[in-house]
Amino acid sequence: MSAPLWSGRFAAAPDEEVFAYGKSLGVDRRLFDDDVAGSRAWAEALARAGVLSAADASAIDAGLVAVLDAVHANPTLIANADDEDVHSFVERELVARIGDAGRRLHTGRSRNEQVSVDFRLYLKRRIPEIQRALVSLVDAFVHQAETAGDAVMPSYTHLRRAQPVLVAHFFLSHAAAIRRDVDRLDMARGEADVLPLGSGAIAGTAYDIDTAFLAHRLGFSRVVANSIDASGDRDFVATFLYASAAAMVHLSRLAEDVIILSTEEFGFFEIHDSVATGSSLMPQKKNPDPLELVRGKSGKAIGMLAGWLASMKGLPFGYNKDLQEDKALAFEAEDLVIACARTTATAVRTLTLRPETTRQAASGLLLATEVADYLVGRGLPFRTAHEVSGRIARDLYGSGRDFSSLSLADWQRYHQLFDDGVFRAITPEAAIAARRTPQSTNPRAVAAALADVRAWVKGRS
Numbered sequence: 001m002s003a004p005l006w007s008g009r010f011a012a013a014p015d016e017e018v019f020a021y022g023k024s025l026g027v028d029r030r031l032f033d034d035d036v037a038g039s040r041a042w043a044e045a046l047a048r049a050g051v052l053s054a055a056d057a058s059a060i061d062a063g064l065v066a067v068l069d070a071v072h073a074n075p076t077l078i079a080n081a082d083d084e085d086v087h088s089f090v091e092r093e094l095v096a097r098i099g100d101a102g103r104r105l106h107t108g109r110s111r112n113e114q115v116s117v118d119f120r121l122y123l124k125r126r127i128p129e130i131q132r133a134l135v136s137l138v139d140a141f142v143h144q145a146e147t148a149g150d151a152v153m154p155s156y157t158h159l160r161r162a163q164p165v166l167v168a169h170f171f172l173s174h175a176a177a178i179r180r181d182v183d184r185l186d187m188a189r190g191e192a193d194v195l196p197l198g199s200g201a202i203a204g205t206a207y208d209i210d211t212a213f214l215a216h217r218l219g220f221s222r223v224v225a226n227s228i229d230a231s232g233d234r235d236f237v238a239t240f241l242y243a244s245a246a247a248m249v250h251l252s253r254l255a256e257d258v259i260i261l262s263t264e265e266f267g268f269f270e271i272h273d274s275v276a277t278g279s280s281l282m283p284q285k286k287n288p289d290p291l292e293l294v295r296g297k298s299g300k301a302i303g304m305l306a307g308w309l310a311s312m313k314g315l316p317f318g319y320n321k322d323l324q325e326d327k328a329l330a331f332e333a334e335d336l337v338i339a340c341a342r343t344t345a346t347a348v349r350t351l352t353l354r355p356e357t358t359r360q361a362a363s364g365l366l367l368a369t370e371v372a373d374y375l376v377g378r379g380l381p382f383r384t385a386h387e388v389s390g391r392i393a394r395d396l397y398g399s400g401r402d403f404s405s406l407s408l409a410d411w412q413r414y415h416q417l418f419d420d421g422v423f424r425a426i427t428p429e430a431a432i433a434a435r436r437t438p439q440s441t442n443p444r445a446v447a448a449a450l451a452d453v454r455a456w457v458k459g460r461s
Ligand code: ARG
Pocket: 024, 028, 085, 111, 112, 115, 319, 321, 323, 324, 325
């Protein structure tokens, strides 16, 4: 066991099992690059404050680069190390290379702020990677919306047929949700974008550290306002976990839509063989396992957010070791969202539409709103028109027919305002064309929305 950084105070060595229990290197070694980056900047700030000689500062910098290169060349160096955490690992490796100069690096600094700066740097560089995975999913929606062209399908409320929409409109609805997730991750990144260094262990540092320089040097846009708050603040982790959980909820809802709309019962889409699995017993089966896993894993993402909020809620002010638990959660959330977004993008990109089935499903009694609007267009109050249309729908439903089975005389038996324009008005295509607002399923609106999403993907790629 490597001696901990704080062994001077203790007469007895730590209990091996208990020390191993508290170690975080296995998890926080993901922060290695960031820890080195933060330490290089800190050494520079110490030199500028006149705390380190120029010679020591450049020895530290060269030593840190040597540690960085050594680990990149041989990752087992850190994977097999038994230090308490990534900060201890870097410092030990540095001192092993440059001796006493390395022992000056931690002047005026605490691991409490070090872990915070590392983690903030990490999220700032990794969030764009998560966003890339989500953008490629949005690109898959664009592909499907383009391929669908003017194909129509029913939309649903209460999982009952509601109104006809363009299939492209359906895909773009999911694109809209995922775009919000990308925006939310921007917000999470913005919250992480604050420099905590200069906070010391809790009270601030006693050296003349130029925090504005440090922020600029490390690419932070601002500096924390309060050292006590900074040492115990992991709100940025909670925000990241929320952004991840929200994205997973959207991936899960999409997965559910694809799963249900590709069943034998719906038959709107066919899932590609390459993203399906078979049954060991039932030869006919083609199961959407990868999408079911996306749906299942979303529960975990929600649990991690709820768990982290619970971990934070009882903490007294300043740093507490409970905070160490944040990294395992955030790393898992990161891996989860990236893997699920990529899998979902492949599943969406390879979906096949069955346009005859969706058109057929969009042609029945879900045109009842059009019937009501038709009468409104001829002067009837909407509430009355709703009742007339409802009566027709009830009769048709009872006899297993739909609006296309009615003759003009049949229509006029329900209301004399029906004329022969009714045959053109009561079709899925007419219903879709009749929608007017920019967010509607009107073909021109959908074309504009598609162009907007396409441009957004391009801007993000
Ligand atoms: N591994 C610790 C964490 O993740 C680093 C900070 C340690 N600070 C301390 N006072 N023990 O939170």
